[in-house]
Amino acid sequence: MEKRTFRTVIIASALLTGLTAPALAANKVDKEQYPYAPSLIQWEKSAAEFTDPETCGECHPQQYEEWQGSMHSMAFQDPVYQGELNLAIKAVGHDIAKQCEGCHTPAAVVTGQIKGAGLEGLGPVAMAGVSCDVCHSIKGHTHWQTPSHQPENGSFILSPGREEEGEAILTKYGPFTPDEWCGDGFHECVESPLHLQAELCASCHQVTHYESNTAIESTYTEWKNSPYAVKEIACQDCHMVELDTFIRSADTFQKPERGDYRHYFNGANFLLYHLTGLAAKKAGDDELAANVQQKFDMAVGRLQAAAELEISPVYRNGDLAEIKVRVHNRRAGHNLPTSLTNIRQMWLEITATDSQGRVVMSSGKIDSKGELPTETRLFNADGMGESLHFAIDPWEVISFSRNDTIPPKGYRDVHYGLSSDEELTVNIKLRFRQATQKVAEKLLSHVPDDMHLDAIYGITEVPAVPIVDMIDKTIVIKPKG
Ligand code: HEC
Ligand code: HEC
Ligand code: HEC
Ligand code: HEC
Ligand code: HEC
Numbered sequence: 001m002e003k004r005t006f007r008t009v010i011i012a013s014a015l016l017t018g019l020t021a022p023a024l025a026a027n028k029v030d031k032e033q034y035p036y037a038p039s040l041i042q043w044e045k046s047a048a049e050f051t052d053p054e055t056c057g058e059c060h061p062q063q064y065e066e067w068q069g070s071m072h073s074m075a076f077q078d079p080v081y082q083g084e085l086n087l088a089i090k091a092v093g094h095d096i097a098k099q100c101e102g103c104h105t106p107a108a109v110v111t112g113q114i115k116g117a118g119l120e121g122l123g124p125v126a127m128a129g130v131s132c133d134v135c136h137s138i139k140g141h142t143h144w145q146t147p148s149h150q151p152e153n154g155s156f157i158l159s160p161g162r163e164e165e166g167e168a169i170l171t172k173y174g175p176f177t178p179d180e181w182c183g184d185g186f187h188e189c190v191e192s193p194l195h196l197q198a199e200l201c202a203s204c205h206q207v208t209h210y211e212s213n214t215a216i217e218s219t220y221t222e223w224k225n226s227p228y229a230v231k232e233i234a235c236q237d238c239h240m241v242e243l244d245t246f247i248r249s250a251d252t253f254q255k256p257e258r259g260d261y262r263h264y265f266n267g268a269n270f271l272l273y274h275l276t277g278l279a280a281k282k283a284g285d286d287e288l289a290a291n292v293q294q295k296f297d298m299a300v301g302r303l304q305a306a307a308e309l310e311i312s313p314v315y316r317n318g319d320l321a322e323i324k325v326r327v328h329n330r331r332a333g334h335n336l337p338t339s340l341t342n343i344r345q346m347w348l349e350i351t352a353t354d355s356q357g358r359v360v361m362s363s364g365k366i367d368s369k370g371e372l373p374t375e376t377r378l379f380n381a382d383g384m385g386e387s388l389h390f391a392i393d394p395w396e397v398i399s400f401s402r403n404d405t406i407p408p409k410g411y412r413d414v415h416y417g418l419s420s421d422e423e424l425t426v427n428i429k430l431r432f433r434q435a436t437q438k439v440a441e442k443l444l445s446h447v448p449d450d451m452h453l454d455a456i457y458g459i460t461e462v463p464a465v466p467i468v469d470m471i472d473k474t475i476v477i478k479p480k481g
Contacts, residue, residue: 029147036109038095038210039102040146040155040203043110044139047168048161050107052124056132059184066263067132069276069292075129076105077119078272080434082451083443084393086117092395096210100394102154103204105129107137110158118448130204133160136172140194141203147213151202151220161187175261198223198234205235205339207394214398216383217341222334226408228253238333239265243301250305250331268337268344270299270468271434275457282458303432303470306332307406311428311473315481320419323477325350325428327379328411335405337432342383342392342400343439346470347376348414349429352477354422361418364429370437370464377414379404392439420479430471440465 029037036043053073057064067073075081081104088096094116101109108114108126125131139159143151161170170187175196178189194200198220207217215221223229231253238246240261248254273296280288310326325348329336337344349364364376372378381404382390383397391397406412418424434440441462444453453459 033142033145036098036102036154038099038153039106039109040142040153041102041106041110042142042157044157044159044162045110046161046163047166048163048170049168050111050125050131050133050137050160051170053128053131053133054124059186060132063132063263065291067265069273069280069288069295070263070265071267071269071272072130072265073128074272074276075103076101076108076127077129078104079275079447079451079453079457080272080440080443082117082119082448083446086446086448087393087443088395089117091393092210096395099153099210103130103207106134106154106158107131107160116448118450120450133172134158135195135200136174137161138192138194138200139171139173139190141199143199143203148208148215150206151199152206152208152213152215153203153210155203156200196234196236198229198236201235209398210395212398216394216397217339219334219338222338222408226333228333228408233333235333236261238331239267243298243305246302247305247331250333264295264298266295266298266302268299268303268432269434270296270303271466273299274466278457278459282456300468303468306330306336307430307470309428309430309471309473311426311475313477313481314415318480320424320477320479320481321417323350323352323416323418323426325414325416326411327406327414327430329406329408333408335407337380337405341381341403341405342397343435344380344432345372345378345434345436346380346430346432347372347378349376349431350416350426352418352420352424352426354420354424360420360424361416363416364431366467372436379406379412381405420477422479424477424479425474426477427472427474429469429473431467432470433465433467435465437462437465 031037034040053064085097085100088100098109101114105126113122113126137158137160138156141156143155146152146155161168171190172183172187173190173192173195177191182189202220206220208215233249233253237249237256240263241256242262245256245260249256273292277289277292277296280292308328308330312324313320314322314324337346347364351359352361353359364372366372381400382402383392384399384401385391385396386398444462447453
């Protein structure tokens with residue numbers, strides 16, 4: 001009720017000033033078609049239950065090891081996610097949790113296991129987040145029937161199996177034409193062309209606002225409108241392969257070989273691998289610690305292969321006037337950065353020094369509190385709420401007031417005014433971190449009561465958010481040209 005009153009005020013003030021965003025119509029979703037709305041999952045319920053990943057791993061140990069410690073395995077237990085989920089429920093009520101969990105732990109939403117934020121009392125299927133049996137029970141999707149007529153908010157159909165004469169038969173959807181031994185009597189196999197396409201990933205990697213339905217994370221549509229989609233280089237071809245194979249997919253548009261696919265789902269989130277590594281060490285699990293260290297290195301490697309910098313001095317009337325920095329998105333199959341573009345930070349740090357080592361120009365240097373100066377050139381987006389205010393939370397963001405992300409195979413130019421009488425040494429870094437120090441502190445300080453960061457990760461305060469240098473280049477520039 002309170003919310004409605006607030007809206008009326010907004011509409012009234014919009015009429016008066018014409019300065020606020022128009023109030024958006026509520027997202028009209030057919031509750032019969034989508035019983036878990038605002039998540040658009042459908043579930044074919046039968047006696048066949050979801051299986052935990054450890055059980056799948058008994059016969060598929062390689063896939064298990066690759067998936068273990070991946071962002072998909074962490075999607076529900078991720079403390080950054082749990083902190084934000086907790087804040088979402090406090091801000092707009094429990095109903096929104098279904099939307100979040102529909103992507104972060106879908107099987108637990110349809111089976112009704114999740115009652116609130118937190119981990120207490122949950123079984124292995126819920127804890128496993130985006131587990132084996134989520135992806136391999138995806139039978140199809142309803143992408144064209146959604147409010148946006150595109151994939152969004154979990155618009156897939158889960159069908160872990162079927163019933164025959166009262167007996168449960170598990171069915172797993174996969175990439176191959178199965179032989180008669182497929183599944184070893186544990187499950188039957190169905191060949192699924194969807195598993196070779198970006199549309200398998202799309203429904204979770206395209207997030208729209210739970211009420212207004214505006215797009216707030218658009219990795220799928222960024223990809224769909226890129227040369228990669230035209231050349232049929234799908235998400236799997238970069239994220240389910242080793243680093244060198246991904247580089248080849250991006251550079252040559254050549255599909256990986258059948259045997260090249262791995263269950264890494266490795267992207268940019270080195271921070272979470274770092275935290276998972278701390279937890280593994282704390283629990284004395286050296287094997288898991290080594291496993292996530294490898295995934296950490298791989299995420300850093302992906303980031304370092306994503307972009308390229310071209311640096312050129314600009315002279316006017318023979319004198320140095322500015323430095324032009326061109327940032328190319330060479331190998332990300334979507335915008336760089338993508339997804340949580342209003343939270344991720346990718347920026348240029350530039351330092352010009354003269355022959356005495358004096359700094360004559362500097363921009364983008366982090367201060368002692370971990371914050372960036374306001375003039376820093378960032379390649380991300382600013383989210384915006386209904387009254388045009390700056391917003392970062394997914395229940396508030398309905399549009400963007402700025403979007404400086406770089407499209408696939410595209411670039412952005414940045415100009416820095418700079419003049420000098422002598423030769424200058426210019427160092428330029430392209431840097432990346434998951435969030436600002438303040439945002440990290442906010443989310444991690446709101447984890448649910450049953451998650452103790454000290455007990456799990458051995459951290460008593462939020463450490464400085466680590467930064468990865470995607471590129472680090474130094475050039476010497478002449479004062480006259
Ligand atoms: C349509 C699927 C979908 C929905 C709905 C969704 N998310 Fe996510 N969420 C994702 C994906 C995919 C990522 C990873 C994006 C990335 O790594 O940039 C993510 C990442 C996050 C992260 C960042 C985690 C980290 O470690 O950096 C947070 C926090 C988060 N989601 C919170 C939420 C909350 C709270 C909700 C509900 C209001 C929600 N999400 C709804 C798919 C979804
Ligand atoms: C995010 C979705 C997703 C998750 C989670 C997932 N898989 Fe897969 N899986 C796929 C896709 C996509 C393919 C097809 C890859 C290809 O093109 O060969 C695949 C292929 C397979 C195959 C066929 C052989 C191969 O490796 O290509 C097996 C077996 C398999 N997965 C088992 C598992 C097991 C076991 C788990 C959990 C430990 C798991 N999967 C988790 C999406 C997923
Ligand atoms: C008792 C052993 C056993 C268990 C347990 C098992 N599988 Fe399989 N599965 C097999 C065998 C054997 C094959 C065929 C050979 C192969 O691809 O590894 C297979 C094949 C697959 C394929 C490829 C199917 C295709 O046609 O592309 C997928 C996907 C798969 N399993 C997923 C799973 C998932 C998910 C689980 C857990 C819910 C699971 N399996 C549990 C034995 C098992
Ligand atoms: C059921 C929903 C779901 C499906 C299907 C899904 N994902 Fe994800 N994915 C997520 C969520 C949720 C996260 C983020 C977890 C977090 O940050 O806590 C994620 C994270 C990732 C990441 C890591 C991002 C990072 O910041 O490092 C990659 C890469 C990824 N997914 C690729 C894929 C690919 C490729 C597919 C299809 C083969 C796929 N996903 C299918 C929900 C899904
Ligand atoms: C040509 C290779 C390529 C393709 C195709 C591709 N990606 Fe990526 N992806 C990357 C690279 C490189 C990064 C790391 C740089 C970045 O964050 O954009 C990345 C990062 C990500 C992230 C992490 C974003 C973050 O900041 O946490 C997610 C999530 C993701 N990709 C999902 C997808 C999905 C879903 C698809 C398919 C719709 C896809 N990717 C297609 C190369 C690719």
